[in-house]
Amino acid sequence: MLEELRITGLGVIDDATLPLDSGLTVITGETGAGKTMVVAGLGLLFGGRADAGRVRADVGRAVIEGRLRCSGRVAKAVAARVSEAGAEPDEDGSVLLARSVSAEGRSRAHVGGRSVPVGVLADIGARVLAVHGQSDQMRLLQPAEQLATLDRYAGADHEKLLAHYREVFAAWRRHDAELAERRANARERNQRADLLRLGLAEIGQVDPQPGEDVELRALAQRLEHTEGLRAAVAAAQQALAGDADDPTAGTDASALLGAARHELDAQAEVDEALGELSGRIEQAARLVSDVAGELASYTADLDADPARLAQVHERRAALRALTRKYAEDVDGVLAWADDAQRQLAELDSSDETLAALEAERDRLADEVAELAGRLAVSRREAAQRFGVAVSGELTGLAMPHAKVVAQVLARPPAAGTPTATVDGAPAGAGPDGADEVELQLIPHPGAPALPVQRGASGGELSRVMLAVEVVFAGAGGPPTLVFDEVDAGVGGEAAVEIGRRLALLARRHQVLVVTHLPQVAAFADRHLVVQKGSSGSVTTSGVRVVEDSERARELARMLAGLPNSDLGVAHAEELLAMARSGRGRRR
Structure with a gap:
């Protein structure tokens, strides 16, 4: 949940801190006092689109900060995303989030004090927060959103089936394309394939080996400079080990090392350090002897061979012919050949290849149709449960005779897409199955079922929206729920029942509600009032937690605009008493 929210430089809010808590928190205040900016700040904090027009001109930058503390699976998911972004929670497990927006529209995000992409905040927000307002009601009227709503409600097994269906559908679409x-x-592909085959045939005829050009270059240099190499080796060998056939050739390194060792050994009893040095000279003598032996072997293998040199030059010319066409060196030529083989497989338009591809596409189409049928069955079962659950919530929201029906309809078949059979009738499969979902409202017995956008008034739509959210909350959902005036157009008994339902929702969730209705505000566990200062802006002093008599006066203001009226305060206290006694009771 969110423990605290600080907003600076956003709309009418200059610098304000909102102390938040678990349970139901309501935010009230005069129209234009900045309540909606609180919701806008939450949206920005969790990765929403930045609107530079809301940044206060006198400040030049809006900053929103919030401290988040989660538990259970949500905490693990958030911690994993935070760690993936290179940040860390604080020692107490909480995470500090921040978002800033400049007047020029530049946006920055921070998690745990570390700069991160804004998408990280959005990922965290998707796990911990759901915001509902008038715009969310409009989104609920869209068919795609209604389908997604039912899929979300259907449960984990349905989501796995849907994920599998999407994978198979994507594979079918790739094969079909x-x-x-x-x-x-086909003509262009065949021409390209012929060129690749010619290149592969030329490379195959030469049959280059990895690193062969480098090895041949070194061999050619040896063969071209045999005499010079032999003379250098002979001179070095004589300097190291002497010439057994010519005793007058001079003193060699081995003899000099032997003499040096003999002199030191003679005095080793006098000074042990000389004995140690003598040992090191012995090691040097062995090394000189080893090198002399290797030079002898080198000379034995060194042979001027004009025929071999000609072969090397011929082979290098063949390799250069390949490197002029295909790459800078032999390894690059071999890489080109590997890539050409891969391209040939992709370009293959033979009858056999096309037949195999068509067979796989048709197999995938059959699997898509089969999975779409299973999805339809699963959705119809979920729609039945969903309609009963939402209708039950509407009974307690002063709509006792209303029913919500999630109608699952077969999507009309479309040319070029797999056709599934649903209830014996053909249906066109799409990325999310072969179904269309329409939420319908039956306002009273005998009335026709109409789409909610046609059959519900603004107030009824708000209650349907709340009923849906309460049903979702029973199945889990994010820990923090925000409602921005979803009670618009509602009053009287319906407003009381909305407040009661929000209080029930707050038993398992942190619920934040921006409201104008005193009937809703009366059910709050914490009541925040937002007020503008004399300068026309909201500061921290303008955000107050109201309790006891002060809360009653705020409700009286909301009831009749008379916070100091004894009658208004008495009415407000009666409303508070009713909320306290009815918080746990469901109708």
Whole structure:
């Protein structure tokens, strides 16, 4: 949950801190006092689109900060995302989030004091927060959103089935597109394939080996400079080990080392350090002897061979012919050949390849149709449960005779897409199955079922929205829920029941509500009032937690605009008493 929210430089809010808590928190205040900016700040904090027009001109930058503390699976998911972004929670397990927006529209995000992409805040927000307002009601009217709503409600097994369906559908679409492309561009593909085959044949005829050009270059240099190499080796060998056939050739390194060792050994009894040095000279003598032996072997293997040199030059010319065409060196030529083989497989438009591709596409189409049918069955079962659950909530929201029906309809077949059979009738499969979902409202018995956008008034739509959210909350959902005036257009008994339902929702969630209704505010565990200062802006002093008599006066203001009226305060106290006694009771 969010423990604290600080907003600076956003709309009418200059610098204000909102102390938040678990349970139900309501935020009230005069129209234009800045309540909606609180919701806007939450949206920004959790990765929403930055609107530079809301940044206060006198400040030049809006900053929103919040401290987040989670538990259970949500805490593990958030901690993993925070760690992935290179940040760390504080020692107490909480995470400090921050978002800033400049007047020029530049945006920055921070998690745990570390700069991160804004998408990290959005990922965290998706796990911990759900914001509902008038715009969310409009989104609920869209068919795609209604389908997603039912899928979300259907449960984990349904979500796994849907994920599998999407994978198979994507594979079918790839195979279908590839088959169409191969058939449409067969001539160009064949021409390209012929060129690749010619190149591969030329490379195959030469049969270059990895690193062969480097090895041949070194061998050619040895063969071209045999005499010079032999003379250098002979001179070095004589300097190291002497010439057994010519005793007058001079003193060699081995003899000099032997003499040096003999002199030191003679005095080793006098000074042990000389004995140690003598040992090191012995090691040097062995090393000189080893090198002399290797030079002898080198000379034995060194042979001027004009025929071999000609072969090397011929082979290098063949390799250069390849490197002029395909790459800078032999390894690059071999890489080109590997890539050409891969391209040939992709370009293959033979009848056998097309037939195999078509068979796989048709197999995937059959699997798509089968999975779409299973999805339809799962959605119809979930729709039945969903309609009963939401209708039950509407009974307690002063709509006792209303029913919500999630109608699952078969999508009409479309050319070029797999056709599933749902209830014996053909249906066109799409990325999310072969179904369309429409939320319908039956306002009273005998009335026709109409889409919610046609059958519900603004107040009824707010209650349907709340009923849906309460049903979702029973199945889990994010720990923090925010409602921005979803009670618009509602009053009387319906407003009381909305407040009661929000209080029930707050038993398992942190619920933040921006409201104008005193009937809703009466059910709050914490009541915040936002007020503008004399300068026309909101500061920390303008955000107050109201309790006891002060809370009653705020409710009286909301009831009749008379915070100091004894009658208004008495009415407000009666409303508070009713909320306290009815918080746990469901109708």
